Amino acid sequence: TKIETPEQFEQTKKTILENKIDALVVIGGDDSNTNAGLLAEYFKKEGTSVSVIGVPKTIDGDLKNEMIETSFGFDTATKIYAELVGNICRDVNSARKYWHFVRLMGRSASHITLEVGFKTQSNIILIGEEVLAKNMTLSQVVDSIVGVVVKRSEAKKNFGVVLVPEGLIEFVPEMKVLIAALNDVLAENEPTLRSMANLDEKKNFVYAKLTPQLAALMRSLPYGISSQLMLDRDPHGNVQVSQIETEKLLIDMVKARLSELKKEGKFQGKFSAITHFFGYEGRCGAPSNFDANYCYALGYNAAVLALNGLTGYLSSVRKLIKKPEQWECGGVPLTMMMNIERRKGKEKPVIQKALVNLSGAPFKVLVKNRDNWAMTESYLFPGPIQYFGPSVITDMTTKTLQYEQEKKK
């Protein structure tokens, strides 16, 4: 829940005082830590001496900046997804007859997909942030996949693995516009829509409210996808991307394009596709050694910050690619990380999500390697998380962190 109203702030203060709480440690992502920052300011203003400290937690990896190298959970989740995707890579390379389209959690940001891409060297690794930066249409994204499918089929390789970030659909500019318009139409007409008995009636109502271009785009989508776009929004009014089966949308469109190419004699191969969505199974896994150590350090450090009377700080542990003994602890003022954003028509201070930086070292590694990975079977098979045994197997953290930190040396 976002803490916004004066009543909510007062209620928080009341609870703190009644329970004689000295310190409040908020564990979460950008939204939770925005709350932490606002609460700290409020308590200071009210003269309440409680100390509020944030801890960066999200598997999505989108809470990071100069002082926060990563959030806990990202290492464990990407290791679990990479185990599964690696197994699928081994399967495609053995069966040699299927294309597997794997959608990966991560909300807006494509960090998880990028990291799982590094860990498995899958054939196609889509990055939402790149689609946005290049202003690509859905057809262009599909064409980029079709290009690889056709080229591999010419080498008698009618198989491969495609990684799709769940936020992709929101990054396609035309879809972004459609989703934003839909968010408004659904919010403004909630009672009317709620009274309608069936989905087709609701859709027709919505089509009439959209611009003709957007209505045409929505009508052009497969029935299942346009239905998923109509689903309930999350408490922040955003579409729940994990409910949209983007991988099926892409497969449908790839199939259609390939059958055109077949008619033109430009594709002689076969295309059978299988879908996966990995999300929930990576959120609650047993933590990797890295995450266990990192959490311990973050928590210990949060307590030290609070005991020293600091408030409005995010617990910060850095130099994470070194051994835990060499990690450096500190705190970052939450206000330093905040920007003003327009949300629901009002200006609000929020911690910005860190998306994949297209000028950053990790993305450059992808660009350098992806043409090779597309055409070959350079698959890596990371296997399951290990807790015992050689430290090179048990304690290594993410490639993303490694590439990001190495460039700083």
Next chain:
Amino acid sequence: TKIETPEQFEQTKKTILENKIDALVVIGGDDSNTNAGLLAEYFKKEGTSVSVIGVPKTIDGDLKNEMIETSFGFDTATKIYAELVGNICRDVNSARKYWHFVRLMGRSASHITLEVGFKTQSNIILIGEEVLAKNMTLSQVVDSIVGVVVKRSEAKKNFGVVLVPEGLIEFVPEMKVLIAALNDVLAENEPTLRSMANLDEKKNFVYAKLTPQLAALMRSLPYGISSQLMLDRDPHGNVQVSQIETEKLLIDMVKARLSELKKEGKFQGKFSAITHFFGYEGRCGAPSNFDANYCYALGYNAAVLALNGLTGYLSSVRKLIKKPEQWECGGVPLTMMMNIERRKGKEKPVIQKALVNLSGAPFKVLVKNRDNWAMTESYLFPGPIQYFGPSVITDMTTKTLQYEQEKKK
């Protein structure tokens, strides 16, 4: 491929002689080892001295009998699926707002689902063989799920985990009849159906060929499911159960039943469901220590059998719940394991699939515990396969094998 025609047998003999092959080791499940048995008999009859030895390999766990305790792959696959399902159990118990329906590979047999059930103690564990034995309709299966959903919701638990064997749909007697009739209609009218442009046309053609009862049943299914039933058959003429999203069918039917109960005032809870299908990610995983040891023993033993001039034997390694040093090696004549079955209208010798035995010790353990698991959160979280560390963590094999072998003592 099934070796059946005289030409295929001759071709095999030719290849063996041309390449001066002394021994042929066939690694696979019931179909591959049926081939091994038939080839051994054929070579003996022809006076070819090649030795044919089979090795039991299938993740499905359905190649077993008095002399073959398990097939390799079953241990690894069930450990991978159990890691994922365990993580989901932890997630539902934390989020407390979703029902997760997990379909698991295993073709006809429910061994994988049963074993993953033991390893995770999920709330509902459906066993296809039980549905068949009790002659349950699809509605009765749905009612059994609805019963638990309603009871848990009365305890404010609008969440849980349901395990669905992918073969379930074939075990529901009415669906079994429908699928068998469909197999025939599709096979007999292949050219006509192939010439039809769209699916609805094909469906209408098929409805007219089915009995009115079966056509009505098929029409009553959700559109997606009836479409999946129309998909291409495998080379043996069987429906490919891994393509049928039984978990979605069940969710649709559970939802419909719950909304009736809501109107009658008999259900006040919420029901939001999320689906998973785990199959490919468990077939090509890095082998568990048990499977690595078992494979090594099976292969070594196969070579010993061949070197001793035996042919038509399946490599057998027993006492598998003891330490590898105490395992007992031997061979089982493949003919001993064969039965005559009618396939495509002809009598053929085949190795029978071992389905879940409802009088066996493992199923009895399920029956004894499932009412408790349904209402509580007795979840277990097995975590990822470990290769190093304490042997109680790294070397334990399946619960199924343990329960089966313990009763023999």
